[in-house]
Amino acid sequence: MxxxxxxxxxxxxxxxxxxxxxxxxxxxxxxxxxxxxxxxxxxxxxxxxxxxxxxxxxxxxxxxxxxxxxxxxxxxxxxxxxxxxxxxxxxxxxxxxxxxxxxxxxxxxxxxxxxxxxxxxxxxxxxxxxxxxxxxxxxxxxxxxxxxxxxxxxxxxxxxxxxxxxxxxxxxxxxxxxxxESACARRRTGDQRRGVDFGINDWATFDDGRTIDNPRWLREELPRLAALQRQRARKKGSLRFKRLGRRIARLHERIGNLRRDFVHKETTRMVRQCAILATEQLAPKTMSRSARGTVDAPGRRVRQKAGLNREILSAGFGMVHPMLAYKAEEAGTRLHLSNTRQIKPSQRCSACWELVPKTLSQRMHVCPCGHTAPRDRNSALVVLIDAFNTQHTPGTGVAARPKPLPRQRGKSKSVTRETPTTAPLGA
Structure with missing residues (x-):
């Protein structure tokens, strides 16, 4: 049960x-x-x-x-x-x-x-x-x-x-x-093998180049939210102050409902279409950490980082992986979560597997080996390759490549998470 x-x-x-x-x-x-x-x-x-x-x-x-x-x-x-x-x-x-x-x-x-x-x-x-x-x-x-x-x-x-x-x-x-158990099972309609990279510009980018637009629920409602907050600030201690507080709460609830509905629909569509779904581990709490710093070591570009943090939290990455985990188990889909710190999907080339450092503003992956691709699509390809190289050794990551590069020899195995029940490749 x-x-x-x-x-x-x-x-x-x-x-x-x-x-x-x-x-x-x-x-x-x-x-x-x-x-x-x-x-x-x-x-x-x-x-x-x-x-x-x-x-x-x-x-x-x-x-x-x-x-x-x-x-x-x-x-x-x-x-x-x-x-x-x-x-x-x-x-x-x-x-x-x-x-x-x-x-x-x-x-x-x-x-x-x-x-x-x-x-x-x-x-x-x-x-x-x-x-x-x-x-x-x-x-x-x-x-x-x-x-x-x-x-x-x-x-x-x-x-x-x-x-x-x-x-x-x-x-x-x-x-x-x-x-x-039988009532929990989901019907899978496809046997695709996909890597996906979640981001801000596009909510999701797949290894085949397909993208899912980021609806940006909070950004769309920010003008209305700011107007309500300005009105409430001028009415402290009155009955209208409480009424405006309830309107602001309802607006936040509406944004949350839209976000949850969108994530539910997209994650359900992914596990229905895919026999293998690969992505990287995300830590939204770390990604959205403030850049304010301390009195002795103040941070830089604090306002810009605050705006980025707002977009990261608005995208709902914190609920994506839990939803994918239980839905993939119900549908018999293999969910592969690559170790981000070891594999570094956004910095690694999917063609030669070399690390190519990039800043956050560089949205194209250009490798000395000649491989060029959009940054997010290259990341999706990297996690998909990692999923294929570790299909028979679950719990491993980049070190499980058939022919690891010389500078990678001796590395500890990646701690990669898998769904409790996985389907065979031909499922």
């Missing part, structure tokens, strides 16, 4: 919306009270309180606060688990020497929602097409809320748990499904 997640939009009426808000405030209150208890116990008695200590007190808390009964015991326990997870991550960062980030108290308006960790306390009924009804609560406290959304897994998928979230005044429910 596999687990997949699908998100449905909820359409509560005014009374149901007010009740969901009240339930969210109660969950937020429980979260903050549990956090305060942990802090006080440590300051006063140097005692650590575990999740189980707080869970065992829930019956007494519900006896003192009857309004918590309609929320359900399992949902309340999940809120306590959420706090416990925050502490686990805090201690993990402390041990790793990172910036710890101690768990903080939550404001009710910033508390996103609550969850049911199992099938108790809720029921999701699909009505064919995109219509659905979510029933949460038990007895007289139960609510039946209209929902809209569907998934591709059919009747074999069984709901396991749900999470209700509030975004910009709208409610959504994320449902985790338990899906059989």
């Amino acid at each position: 596999q687990r997949r997640k699908v998100t449905l939009k909820l359409y509560p009426n005014a009374a149901q919306s007010a009740r969901l808000e009240a339930w969210t405030r109660l969950h937020c209150e429980l979260y903050n009270a549990a956090l305060e208890e942990r802090i006080d116990a440590w300051h006063k008695a140097r005692k650590s309180i575990s999740y189980y200590d707080q869970q065992n007190v829930l019956p007494q808390i519900k006896a003192d606060r009857p309004e918590l009964n309609e929320l359900g015991s399992h949902a309340l326990q999940q809120t306590l688990r959420r706090l416990d997870l925050a502490f686990q991550l805090f201690f993990r960062r402390v041990k790793a020497g990172q910036t710890p980030g101690f768990p903080r108290f939550k404001a009710a308006k910033r508390f996103a929602g609550f969850a049911y960790p199992d099938s108790a306390g809720w029921r999701l009924m699909q009505h064919g097409g995109s219509g659905a009804t979510l029933r949460i609560g038990t007895g007289e406290a139960a609510m039946s809320i209209r929902a809209r959304g569907r998934h591709r897994f059919g009747v074999e998928a069984k709901p396991n748990d749900i999470t209700l979230t509030r975004r910009n005044g709208q409610w959504f429910v994320s449902v985790t499904l338990r899906v059989p």
Whole structure:
């Protein structure tokens, strides 16, 4: 059985919306009270309180606060688990020497929602097409809320748990499904072998020269976004300030939805058409690092780098590889991720395999061997060659060439990622 997640939009009426808000405030209150208890116990008695200590007190808390009964015991326990997870991550960062980030108290308006960790306390009924009804609560406290959304897994998928979230005044429910292996499989319509290089000028460039345009969702909306932000800056402390803040949030959400929809469609098209898909490992967090520098060593061209960082993040590279990974596994496509630091696709010649240093502004690859090609297409060819040279030795990279160049002998093998299940070349 596999687990997949699908998100449905909820359409509560005014009374149901007010009740969901009240339930969210109660969950937020429980979260903050549990956090305060942990802090006080440590300051006063140097005692650590575990999740189980707080869970065992829930019956007494519900006896003192009857309004918590309609929320359900399992949902309340999940809120306590959420706090416990925050502490686990805090201690993990402390041990790793990172910036710890101690768990903080939550404001009710910033508390996103609550969850049911199992099938108790809720029921999701699909009505064919995109219509659905979510029933949460038990007895007289139960609510039946209209929902809209569907998934591709059919009747074999069984709901396991749900999470209700509030975004910009709208409610959504994320449902985790338990899906059989057969229902997860994707139908592949082609057996192409393609290398792809992701970039800014063109969102994707393939080894055969085909490109996918970069829609630049954020750049298109920047004038409108700047106008709304200027209006909000002149209305601080007023009701219009809050209204404009909601409009800005909705605009950002729209940009994110367009980006996610585009990446989903393009990655699905890639894995359907390809038996082998090769690209390089990307690190968007490193690529979009600020050039500001420090007081002692200030950076150069900070504003230009900030604009480049905005375009990198707007292109959605951070979600491309995770989507390709699970979709390639479902379609039986071999996904090859070349080690960027070792292979250096943008600097290596796909004809002679020599390194040809280039600046970021040089968009043509010109090699002394005579090979000339657009820079992005040459990079796509390099990762495709690396995928073919390592097809029988997964987990290796440039050092697995049949006849490595003399200056490359003795190099450690590239750590190349592969999808868990791969298809044979003739698949």
